[in-house]
Amino acid sequence: MRVLIVEDEKSLVDIIKKGLEEEGYAVDVAYDGEDGLFTAENEPSDVIVLDIMLPVIDGMTILKKIRKAGVKTPVLMLTAKDTVMDKVSGLDSGADDYLTKPFHFEELLARLRALIRRGSEVNASVVEIGDLTVNIATHEVRRGGKDVLLSAREYSLLEYMAVNRNKVLSRTLLSEHLYDHDFDLDSNVIDVFINRIRNKIDRGFNIKLIHTIRGAGYMIKE
Ligand code: CA
16 A cells, blocks of 8 residues: 655654555655645555645645545545644545644554545455455454465555455556555566465465456456
């Protein structure tokens, strides 16, 4: 999953970015409103963390503009203020959730997970594909009742596929949602990760869950 952070407080960005990357998220950062607006409209983010008080263009204006432009990506607004009026006007402008500074990183994580779920067709925090379960809240993966240990990157790829189960996902799409803008895209990387995940969840099972769709990409389905 790929998160865009639009926030001008560098120290806060550093903490959030590091924490999210440790959880396996790909993170793009914009430090002012102009860059934030451009990135929100042009990069395929799964969720946007948007500060209100920003240089050049404020967060509320960015939100209105991207919604008007048809960007449906879930948006979590960050604000130092917590007055009822700010929340009302933010939600009216198309924000999906709100977090008042200062906040605990764990709360940010939980809210981002909820927003990503809401943006997909998955409603529960545990996605089931046959006898495979992917717990989006705890990152626990089980196949046939047994724990499967995955690296953060492997987990991210599996989670993205699980949330988008039964859909053909191209290598380009997968790499766009797993890596940030600065990553030098090489779609072979996706093949390498798919092989690793296959070894861990499909090997030894008669029913394979990860399918290669020739010329198109990959799909996870029962
Ligand atoms: Ca700010």
